[in-house]
Amino acid sequence: MIVRKTDRVLVLGITGRQGAFWTEKMLACGTRVVGGVNPKKAGETQSGVPVFASPAAAQAAVGFDVAVMFIPPAAAREAAVAAIEAGAKLLVVLTEHIPQQDVMRIHAAAARGGTRIVGPNTAGLVTPGECFVGIMPAFNERVFRPGRVGVVSRSGSLGTLVCLELTRAGLGQSAFIGIGGDPMLGTTTRDAVAALDRDPGTDAVVIVGEIGGAMEEEAAEYAALMKKPVAAFIAGAAAPPGRKMGHAGAIVMGDRGSYASKRRALESAGVAVVDTPAEIPTALRRRLP
Amino acid sequence: MNFEEHAAKTCILAAAGIATPQGRLCRTPAEAAAAVAAIGAAVVKAQVPAGKRGKAGGIRRADTAEEAETAAGAILGMAIAGHAVERVLVEARAAIAREFYAAVLPDVAGRCPMVLFSTEGGMEIEEVAAARPEAIRRRRVDIESGFAIADARAMLYGLGLGPDVDAAVAAVLVKLYDAYRRFDAELLEINPLALLADGRIVALDCKFVLDDAALYRQGEIAAAGAGERLTELEAKGAASGLKFIQLEGDVGVLANGAGLTMTTMDVIRHCGGRPANFLEIGGEAYTKSEAALGLVLANPGVKSLVVNFCGAFARTDVMAEGVVKAWEALKPKIPVFFSIHGTGEDQAVALVRERLGIEPYERMEDAVRAAVEAAR
Missing domain, CATH: 3.40.50.261 (Succinyl-CoA synthetase domains)
Structure with missing residues (x-):
């Protein structure tokens, strides 16, 4: 789930307003966009890349590794399954508000097809200096610079802020992995932390979590065994319980998913948990050799 | 979106073919009295989209019209978990042999639906899960192949329900799963699912949460939902x-x-x-x-x-x-x-x-x- 500039990327919904806008940005950042999909505009080009009728047609004509979805919720399941069946190795689902049972069907198809899902409701993946896939400001040099810190985030906006802090501190990033704000994700915090742990370009990891679910607790179990230093910020300490805080996954019921539970789990795993995003670089520096 | 008990029963369970007691939705003590006069010994239940109504005093028995009037008078106007009670459900009471628990909900780790069943119904399932986790049977469902009678029977295997009850409960579980799928449920729960003394299986309570993201394709039932309490x-x-x-x-x-x-x-x-x-x-x-x-x-x-x-x-x-x-x-x-x-x-x-x-x-x-x- 760390994207590389050699990865061939297919953009589903490439001709829409957002699809076209972000395709231009991706191309400008070095992403190898090999094509797009829109059944009604097959044969045309968008931003200089060919538009195909389906992911299968794109696979046959140019081949792709990664598919990214600029598709509204009601059409998301069908588009995702088409990309999976066409052999996507990685599918980045940006769409928010996909019905939960459609999400389950996407995951079921991915399990059968051997596709890794990132998302739903992710802002995407960035490898500074190489490329990006999604809707992150990878082109903004004040936010993203090549470095050796890997960032895992449920939120795009907060992930952007954390990357900005790392760049300000002169650390930069080896990779940004946006896992998404939905409750049922294809790639969990733990999966992403493990990928960064294995990545030779990464020396330290930042977990940007939020209240709700149990992903930070699971990631803590893995972090306890890591040699690379890990710092974390968890959003939602001041959130009122029992209400969905924008992200469908960000809700506290009883003690489950609470800020206290996550902070406790991460701290007992030796992770430096900070109170504000600006403290992350300092916390990491203290732990880096 | 949460549904009150009466809405979950009439919109979801009735459509699924799962039996519920005869009942009437009442807005005044007089209506509650008339309901008991018509259907006999009953239970009067506050209708709010929140749990723990019993503990809050929102559920009372009434054997006569007078008792129903008193009970409804006490319950109507109560506040339960911040919700003002505006309606009560007056439901016929019958002799209960056993109380079970049945639910379908999302399993985040498995990224699929999960069917739950327990012979220890009638209490908070979180309490059962904490005290005796082995008392809850869980089965993950492959959403593409679905949940059939054979899957339900596999879940119930060894519980000693007896052949008739086993078959009846299995049928309810399959109907419950089908309703979960059909109505885009985030949670569909029956607690208790009662085995009556006469052998019938009846849902005494029902909790249904509709996936907000699926509202666009559940227009028919969405109008019956309670919505969030908003300023x-x-x-x-x-x-x-x-x-x-x-x-x-x-x-x-x-x-x-x-x-x-x-x-x-x-x-x-x-x-x-x-x-x-x-x-x-x-x-x-x-x-x-x-x-x-x-x-x-x-x-x-x-x-x-x-x-x-x-x-x-x-x-x-x-x-x-x-x-x-x-x-x-x-x-x-x-x-x-x-x-x-x-x-x-x-x-x-x-x-x-x-x-x-x-x-x-x-x-x-x-x-x-x-x-x-x-x-x-």
Whole structure:
């Protein structure tokens, strides 16, 4: 789930307003966009890349590794399954508000097809200096610079802020992995932390979590065994319980998913948990050799 | 979206073919008395979209019309978990042999639906799960192949229910799963599922939560849902497609994205202040910053405001334009503190500087600290 500039990327919904806008940005950042999909505009080009009728047609004509979805919720399941069946190795689902049972069907198809899902409701993946896939400001040099810190985030906006802090501190990033704000994700915090742990370009990891679910607790179990230093910020300490805080996954019921539970789990795993995003670089520096 | 018991029973269980006791929805003690006169010994239940109604005194027995009138009189007008009780369900009572638990819900780890069953129904399932986890049978379902009678029987294997009950419960579980799928449930739970003395299986209570993301294709039943309890401003926000949560504090928050908005609230509290609201203008809502600012400022408790943008998908120039317009139109008397980064930040910063004469802070922590001090 760390994207590389050699990865061939297919953009589903490439001709829409957002699809076209972000395709231009991706191309400008070095992403190898090999094509797009829109059944009604097959044969045309968008931003200089060919538009195909389906992911299968794109696979046959140019081949792709990664598919990214600029598709509204009601059409998301069908588009995702088409990309999976066409052999996507990685599918980045940006769409928010996909019905939960459609999400389950996407995951079921991915399990059968051997596709890794990132998302739903992710802002995407960035490898500074190489490329990006999604809707992150990878082109903004004040936010993203090549470095050796890997960032895992449920939120795009907060992930952007954390990357900005790392760049300000002169650390930069080896990779940004946006896992998404939905409750049922294809790639969990733990999966992403493990990928960064294995990545030779990464020396330290930042977990940007939020209240709700149990992903930070699971990631803590893995972090306890890591040699690379890990710092974390968890959003939602001041959130009122029992209400969905924008992200469908960000809700506290009883003690489950609470800020206290996550902070406790991460701290007992030796992770430096900070109170504000600006403290992350300092916390990491203290732990880096 | 939560459904009250009567709505879950009439919309979901009836359509699924799962039996419920004969019942009537009543708005007055007189209606409740008439209902018992017609159907006999009954239970009178408060209708609110919340659990633990029994513990709150919202469920009472009534054997006669007089008792029903008294019970309904006591329950109507109660507040349960903040919900005023406006209606009671008067339901016929029958002799119960056993109480079971049945539910279908999402299994996050398996990324699939899960069917739950327990012979220990009638109490909070969380309590059963904590005290005797082995008393709950769980089965993950492959959503593409579904949940058949054979799957249900495999779940019930070894519970010693006897052949007739086993078959009847298995049939209910399959119907429950089918209803979960058909109605886009986030949760569909029957507790208790009663085995009556005469051998019938009847759902005495039902909890149904509809997936909000599926409202667009569940229009027929959505109207029967209870919706969230919203303040006037929250409802106004919802009407314009904005997720606005009104809080007790005095520092207003306008930020983009759920994660950044929560963080802004956290940092306000970390600096000793109290956030006045949660308001997300992430995703497609980033173009609505003008309406959003109107909401934040209409909250009477607000003494200062933090505008914190970190644009990825959301363009900060578009959001700043909305804020500036709203600010010029509303001319609020409170101080505002900006921090703006990410997509479109140069134009956004220039706009705020030129039109409002305000210099955005380099760090959001500094903008928050200034806003907290101004609110004191």
